[in-house]
Amino acid sequence: MKKKYIYINGRFMTQTITGVQRYAIEVIRSLDWLLSKGDINGKQYKFIILAPQNTKYNLNLNNISVQVVGRLNSHLWEQIELPFFSSNGLLVNLCNTAPMFSGYQILTIHDASVSANKNNYSFLFKFWYQFLYRILPFRTKKIVTDSNFSKDELIKYYPIKEEKIKTIYLGTEHLKPVKSNNEILQKFNLGNTTYILAVSNMNPNKNFSGIITALNYIKNQDLQVVIVGPKDNPIYSEVDLNSSLRINLVGYVSDEELSTLYKNAACFVYPSFYEGFGLPPLEAMVNGCPVIVSNKASLPEVLGDAAIYCDPYEPKDIAEKIEQVLNDENLRNELKIKGLERVNIYSWERCALEIFKVMMEVMDS
Template identity: 50%
Template structure:
């Protein structure tokens, strides 16, 4: 049996869904190597547009560049031709709209739930595409019970027909750590609270900045990892305190060091299909203050402190609890490590593979 993987993600920048695809494919590659996936019965191929792709080392899965188009045109017009009659696995929401012999991983339905955060063209195209995926795909997979409910609600797809498979964390567990990064950036002078910024209003970074005004002490720094320029918040009338350090883009190894060195990680997002950053933080022993919305309680379980993302003072109160109680912080570290052990890219890939034959 040939299994083709929609490899358009290899032509894109690595954000959440591209990270998912890369880690799942690497896990598939290992499962073939160990014999869990019988290579005499199954052949895996990644098909990508015939353009520059990011470096991706695999031992047992071949990457083939096909077609003349790129982007959505390649995905909708050319990709179906090259996988005609064979199984196609789409790992990043999108796929050929009318193909039946395919499994599609839909991570969330944010274009329906938070349509104001997307351009008119983007949201309407994705609404149409996701609706087609839900209607024609052999199977829909998603990454949380929350997303299963959202897919059923917005795409009119029966919950019983949607399989939930959680994401994993080996990429942060076994990935390299930039051991001197904290010292080189001067972040070892004071304890710091870590946040991941984003231009997407859904990430709700401005609530963290507002929360800082409620804290009793400023004997710590707030470190922002991500590409957002803090000046973008000036339009909301938010003044960044002097103890905010903006790092800009950070690599995976630098992010791992930031998680490990942080006093805590704050993630007050309004809407997440899964929420990989909190899982990454827990995996390396960083205590978390997490939004109580969407899928995030599924990820955090009983191992985190929860906040109302609409109330900056509530975020501040949870930070204050950690600042005032070292035992609580240590307890969250232990519980976080236990909670993180429940997630695995290997298990994710095994369940996805089993879905092919269900």
């Protein structure tokens, strides 16, 4: 039996880990585990990650090799060199982009926010991605996305036929085995502080400004907002967060530090206007943190009855839901229990296996 080569686009390995890179890492680790268990036949399928120079981290894989190829980087590497090095196999792209000149490939597009919320992005960023998403549907065999909401949005904005796109939910196991690191509580003076937690990048779509405005309606003047994530990103429009002693921007943190912040937060607040899936609320649930989220986009689909929902366009409603959770211990305990039950629906191993089935469907067609 002739071995089939499956190449994975490793450009994400040169980038800081946010949600998209986390997805790629966990899918690849789960594929590696499936190979170890024999659920994927390693004698029949050869997996290779192709990466540009200057990778930032080691995935510690047992069955999937990493090959650093080419001399270019970023989009030029992806568009010019990657198609050449992957020409004798199926190319798997997990992070929203793919080469336009490689027709034998699959692609994960996580959401359609670059068109649905285009004002939140720089001109060059949205121009490039909107251009790609009008070309790539014709240059890919299959497209994977994170939710039925995203599937409908991608079909709405781009020339994608419904039969070509498949919804595969993400997983949550990546934070389960992580030990806490309480040093971060002392580092940011949070040891005896009641705080609500927000986690994401500074995209205006995440609606951090809604949380800040909601503070004006909350009676507890000692309550702090801790925001985790990159403090600035050139692809996003400027976010106006008024300086305040009640706002604690901690920047990028380790998984251990993040787990600690989840476990010690009074609640996690995520009033996003637009989400393709919404991984941070599930990460909060893994750590037993009560969750308040927007009632928009994919969030009700993903979180079900395990969260409290707010209107992201009404800061007063956000404040009311925060006070509701803070003042009701029974509600907090109920949300913790429901959250821990909800996260069991989502599995990176199941996600990786479903993606592998898409690969086989393409290779066998």
